[in-house]
Amino acid sequence: MALFVSTYINKVDRKGRVSVPAQFRAALNIPAQPVFVLYPSFTLSAIEGCNVDFLEKLADSTSTSFDLFSTEQEDINTLIFSVSHQLTCDPDGRVVLPEEIMAHANITEQAAFVGKGKTFQIWEPEALKAHTAAARARAMQNRPQISLRASPAAEEK
Amino acid sequence: MALFVSTYINKVDRKGRVSVPAQFRAALNIPAQPVFVLYPSFTLSAIEGCNVDFLEKLADSTSTSFDLFSTEQEDINTLIFSVSHQLTCDPDGRVVLPEEIMAHANITEQAAFVGKGKTFQIWEPEALKAHTAAARARAMQNRPQISLRASPAAEEK
DNA sequence: TGATTTCCCATGATATCCCATATGAACCCG
DNA sequence: CGGGTTCATATGGGATATCATGGGAAATCA
Numbered sequence: 050m051a052l053f054v055s056t057y058i059n060k061v062d063r064k065g066r067v068s069v070p071a072q073f074r075a076a077l078n079i080p081a082q083p084v085f086v087l088y089p090s091f092t093l094s095a096i097e098g099c100n101v102d103f104l105e106k107l108a109d110s111t112s113t114s115f116d117l118f119s120t121e122q123e124d125i126n127t128l129i130f131s132v133s134h135q136l137t138c139d140p141d142g143r144v145v146l147p148e149e150i151m152a153h154a155n156i157t158e159q160a161a162f163v164g165k166g167k168t169f170q171i172w173e174p175e176a177l178k179a180h181t182a183a184a185r186a187r188a189m190q191n192r193p194q195i196s197l198r199a200s201p202a203a204e205e206k
Numbered sequence: 207m208a209l210f211v212s213t214y215i216n217k218v219d220r221k222g223r224v225s226v227p228a229q230f231r232a233a234l235n236i237p238a239q240p241v242f243v244l245y246p247s248f249t250l251s252a253i254e255g256c257n258v259d260f261l262e263k264l265a266d267s268t269s270t271s272f273d274l275f276s277t278e279q280e281d282i283n284t285l286i287f288s289v290s291h292q293l294t295c296d297p298d299g300r301v302v303l304p305e306e307i308m309a310h311a312n313i314t315e316q317a318a319f320v321g322k323g324k325t326f327q328i329w330e331p332e333a334l335k336a337h338t339a340a341a342r343a344r345a346m347q348n349r350p351q352i353s354l355r356a357s358p359a360a361e362e363k
Numbered sequence: 364t365g366a367t368t369t370c371c372c373a374t375g376a377t378a379t380c381c382c383a384t385a386t387g388a389a390c391c392c393g
Numbered sequence: 394c395g396g397g398t399t400c401a402t403a404t405g406g407g408a409t410a411t412c413a414t415g416g417g418a419a420a421t422c423a
Binding site for chain 3: 297298
């Protein structure tokens with residue numbers, strides 16, 4: 050089962066290639082040629098990444114005959130599948146990030162791969178820092194008793 | 207399994223030929239000669255596309271659930287099957303789009319192939335832009351939770 | 364035979380493959 | 394315990410393959 054953990058910052062070379070972290074490639078569990086899907090996050094300046102299985106399941110669930118012609122399903126399909134990209138790692142474990150989603154996440158020189166359990170995200174490293182700080186601030190506000198026990202750097206991964 | 211994702215804008219040449227995106231041809235998974243079906247959408251100014259399997263399933267589901275909405279099922283049969291065209295890519299991966307459906311979608315110089323999961327659509331690029339913007343507006347306004355659910359990592363606050 | 368469609372080849376741009384190198388971690392062995 | 398070595402990974406660059414596209418030749422049809 051795919052499990053994406055930890056954060057890796059890799060370089061985007063002149064050709065736009067970036068190494069997918071070896072641990073992530075392993076998590077994609079198609080030994081020879083890891084395949085996955087990327088799409089821009091709806092709510093964040095980041096790229097969402099997931100297994101192909103996930104999108105296939107979604108495709109199944111949104112193409113039953115009765116829903117086929119509903120505006121709602123049509124919109125969901127439009128907003129997800131049309132902006133997704135199916136990618137395959139090259140023999141060295143790299144991929145070329147598609148233009149649009151690189152622009153969406155403001156990625157130019159470096160890409161931060163962030164494990165999210167069953168999925169992962171790709172961030173511009175500075176944007177990731179800001180996002181992480183904001184998330185921490187929210188967590189402290191919502192659960193003050195946790196922040197009291199935690200030392201300032203303890204939740205750093 | 208066929209999965210159509212991403213959006214590709216290709217040129218319609220003087221003979222009316224268009225390259226079917228290589229990824230879509232692969233998704234049609236009949237390696238030598240990709241076969242698929244096109245029909246005009248009856249709700250949108252677009253062309254609907256799918257592989258033959260999908261249409262066969264649609265035929266099954268519409269004929270077995272005649273007890274509900276029987277006139278609608280009848281209409282669907284009429285509106286889809288009677289106006290469908292089965293096409294085969296030429297050796298270079300191109301097809302000639304039939305007159306009627308090209309007119310239906312107002313396609314002249316460029317054709318945007320849009321992945322929809324198990325199916326795809328073909329749009330005139332400008333019309334596609336407008337449709338996408340409208341779909342996004344509807345999704346945000348009506349059911350924000352749907353778009354959030356659809357994104358595997360988007361439950362992040 | 365004339366018109367239309369399909370096939371075949373050429374081309375430029377781009378993406379992919381393959382090899383080489385650098386870095387660092389784990390390992391082995393003296 | 395230390396030094397060397399092997400391995401996996403990330404990264405760079407040149408060579409090769411793929412793709413979209415244009416145009417001409419062959420085949421098809423009426």
